[in-house]
Amino acid sequence: MKAFVVEKWCEPEEMVFTEMEDPNPGDDEILIDTKAIGINFPDLLLIQGKYQTRPKRPFVPGAEVAGVVAKIGKNIKKFKIGDRVSAITWLGGYADKAISTEKHTYLMPDSMSFEEGAGFHVIYQSSYFGVVERAKLQAGETLLVHAGAGGIGTSSIQIGKALGARVIATAGSDEKLEIAKKCGADIVLNYNDATWSKKIRKEYGGVDVVIDPVGGDVLQKSLLCTNFEGRIVVVGFTSGKIAEVASNMLLLNNISLVGLFWNLYAQNHLDRIEKAVDTLHGWFVEGKIRPVLFKTYDLSEAVTALRDVTSRKSYGKAILKIS
Ligand SMILES: NC(=O)c1ccc[n+]([C@@H]2O[C@H](COP(=O)([O-])OP(=O)(O)OC[C@H]3O[C@@H](n4cnc5c(N)ncnc54)[C@H](OP(=O)(O)O)[C@@H]3O)[C@@H](O)[C@H]2O)c1
CATH class of the missing domain: 3.90.180.10 (Medium-chain alcohol dehydrogenases, catalytic domain)
Incomplete structure (x- = not known):
């Protein structure tokens, strides 16, 4: 070979x-x-x-x-x-x-x-466990997906739409914002514009769930636009920075900050992986994700x-x- x-x-x-x-x-x-x-x-x-x-x-x-x-x-x-x-x-x-x-x-x-x-499998299984299992996104809620044109980003946007959520996506260029839109994001924002978080809070009413593969400043600013009982999922650190979070920010709005390490499900929880793959393949066949x-x-x-x-x-x- x-x-x-x-x-x-x-x-x-x-x-x-x-x-x-x-x-x-x-x-x-x-x-x-x-x-x-x-x-x-x-x-x-x-x-x-x-x-x-x-x-x-x-x-x-x-x-x-x-x-x-x-x-x-x-x-x-x-x-x-x-x-x-x-x-x-x-x-x-x-x-x-x-x-x-x-x-x-x-x-x-x-x-x-x-x-x-x-x-x-790597991106859809990871995003499924982030969006469905860790964040428990519900139909009608608003999902914020960072780096919306990346592997985790595109799959999380599609899963959010398949579950009936409103999806806001961020990315770093016009070309990538267009990709996020094509995946189904209802609203897209360039996170290089320092006002993105304020805009989400003031113009779009905040978000219930955040999927964050970027970390650093992006995670910190996400806290400012997450609504009452919101869930923020830490997926990765493509920015190269691990954010330090002021825990009073979690307390003030009853926010949960949760981690995702998909490998642990893939290695130790095969029954849950099987269920996730059945759902994901079903959504693929129905044309909801691609x-x-x-x-x-x-x-x-x-x-x-x-x-x-x-x-x-x-x-x-x-x-x-x-x-
Ligand atoms: N926790 C888990 O279980 C799990 C599972 C799978 C993947 N991951 C991790 O999640 C992260 C994303 O994976 P992926 O497959 O979506 O990767 P990807 O397809 O390469 O996308 C990463 C995105 O991050 C953004 N980004 C922001 N700052 C960046 C920087 N300084 N350098 C490079 N990219 C930057 C880029 O979007 P813009 O150019 O638009 O900013 C890029 O499109 C990786 O760190 C991966 O290891 C974690």
Whole structure:
């Protein structure tokens, strides 16, 4: 198989693109002929050795793929050779063959393309747990989604609309605000304009739920436009800053500040993941949600794709395709 290999902690440009032996699935594993691969921001940190977990080297990065089942281990019950599947592989995705486990592999709806399947699970599962499970967004409430053109942003906007909420989205450029609007946001605001929070409070009546993958100043200002009994979900820190929150701000309006770490659900709460994926696939089939694809790149262009994602150039999902 062809794959990108991390031999030492390095910059993506120093990965080795090489021919390797095909992996053989163990008894509990599935071998997938990958057709498309999703790029995620943490891939960069893993390659650099800066992620919270540091895999044993050499390794192939890449957390999610879609493709066709090529081989199955003897304990695999739910899948057969030839099935169209998407999978969270955690590692091993930047290759034309990848190994997954049954618990993190999903049959794709017929109408879902491989590119959509490869860009689905990390962002939609995370956003589902943020919006539905952590924030308990209700129909008729107002949801504020920051970085509304990013992977988490686009999926959270769509989930908010699927649940019947009014959605306000922020982003850093006109092009990205347009993407957020196309995803269904009712109101869009550039968060580089320092008055965005005041505007939301005064002109749009504040918000009930905030999904924040940005952190820093964006989180602090969100407190100023969150209504009585509002819920703010901490999803990430793309700004590079972890906000310090004055706890009196939470008390004054009965606001809940809650964290989200989707990996813990994916590793330890598979029954809840299964329910989330059923709902998400149902919404996809009904046309309520659909991954926004920035661009598809050839597998050999993985470094360019990853750099586009981490330099703020991309929107939605960047996808590698096996030609
Ligand atoms: N907690 C969890 O369980 C969980 C799950 C999945 C992902 N995450 C995290 O959530 C964050 C977002 O993921 P994603 O997939 O949405 O990423 P993404 O597609 O790369 O989008 C990130 C967005 O952040 C905004 N941003 C603001 N300041 C930035 C800066 N200084 N540098 C780069 N981008 C900046 C950019 O939008 P503008 O250009 O419009 O500002 C960009 O579109 C990441 O940190 C990821 O690791 C957390």
